[in-house]
Amino acid sequence: MSPPLWLVVPAAGQGRRMGAGRPKQYLELGGATILARTLSRLHQAFPQARLVLCLDPDDPWFRPQWVPFAHWQRTDGGRERMDSVLNALQVMAAEPDDMVLVHDVARPCVTTADLQALWQAVSVHPDGALLAMPVADTMKRADARSCVATTEPREGLWHALTPQGFRFELLQQALFQAKTRGLQVTDEASAVESQGRRPLLVPGRRDNLKITHPEDLALATAILAAQKSSLPLSSETSQ
Ligand SMILES: Nc1ccn([C@@H]2O[C@H](COP(=O)(O)OP(=O)(O)OP(=O)(O)O)[C@@H](O)[C@H]2O)c(=O)n1
Numbered sequence: 001m002s003p004p005l006w007l008v009v010p011a012a013g014q015g016r017r018m019g020a021g022r023p024k025q026y027l028e029l030g031g032a033t034i035l036a037r038t039l040s041r042l043h044q045a046f047p048q049a050r051l052v053l054c055l056d057p058d059d060p061w062f063r064p065q066w067v068p069f070a071h072w073q074r075t076d077g078g079r080e081r082m083d084s085v086l087n088a089l090q091v092m093a094a095e096p097d098d099m100v101l102v103h104d105v106a107r108p109c110v111t112t113a114d115l116q117a118l119w120q121a122v123s124v125h126p127d128g129a130l131l132a133m134p135v136a137d138t139m140k141r142a143d144a145r146s147c148v149a150t151t152e153p154r155e156g157l158w159h160a161l162t163p164q165g166f167r168f169e170l171l172q173q174a175l176f177q178a179k180t181r182g183l184q185v186t187d188e189a190s191a192v193e194s195q196g197r198r199p200l201l202v203p204g205r206r207d208n209l210k211i212t213h214p215e216d217l218a219l220a221t222a223i224l225a226a227q228k229s230s231l232p233l234s235s236e237t238s239q
C-alpha cells in the first residue's frame, strides 16, 4: 500500500498587493471563491489526499462547504508563509516518509496533469521537486534609481511555482532549521536547498498563475475559460 499523500494549502495571507476589501482567496472567480477553485483542482487530482488548510485565526470569510476532501483539518496561519506551513506540519499526524505537497491557495489554475507530473517526480526524487517554468524574458537588474545596472544571463533561470513536494521529515527539518537560523524563505524548496539539497525542477504550465495583483483576476478568468475548452477537466466547483 502506498503511503498517504498530504496536501498543505497556506491560505492565511492578507492579499495586500491585491488591495481588495478582503483577502484575495475570498474573491470570486467565475462563480466560486478562489479558495474553493484551488481546493477543487487539488481534489480532482488527489481525491484521497489529506488536507491541512492554514487560515488566519480571525478569518471571518472561510466556509467549510468549500472543502471537497473527506479528510481535512484547519490550522492557524503564522506571520509569514513559512510560519503557516510550519504550523501545518506540526499538527499533521504524518510519518517521516509520507509525502507532502504544498500549494498556494492563490494558484487556482493548476492542472491535473501538472499535479500528477509533480507527484510522480516527488515520488522518485530524494530531494523533492517543484513545478517551475524557465524564464522567457530578458532579465535586467536595477540600480537604486530603477535604471538598468546590468542585463543578467537568463540561462538556467526558472520561476518557482507550486505545488512543491517533499518527504515530511525532510520538509519539517528544513523549514524548522531555516526558521531557527533566521532565514526568510519564500518557498519550501529554498529551505530544502539551504540544507545542501537540490530539489528537481519539473516544467509546469505557464498559466499556473499566482493571483497577486488586481489585473491577475482577469488573466485567471481567461485562463480558466481557455482550460475549460481545451483540457479534459470535469466537475469544476460551482459553489
Ligand atoms: N502569513 C502568510 C502569508 C501568506 N500565506 C499564503 O501563502 C501564499 C502565497 O502568498 P502571497 O501570494 O504573497 O499571498 P498574500 O500574502 O495573501 O499576498 P500579499 O503578499 O500581497 O499580502 C498564499 O496562498 C497565501 O495565502 C499564508 O498562508 N500565510
Ligand SMILES: C[C@](O)(CO)[C@H](O)COP(=O)(O)O
Pocket (backbone or CB within 6 Å): 081, 104, 159, 160, 161, 162, 186, 187, 188, 210
Ligand atoms: C511559493 C511561491 O508561490 C513560489 O513562487 C511564492 O514564492 C510565494 O509568493 P510570495 O509573494 O513570495 O509570498
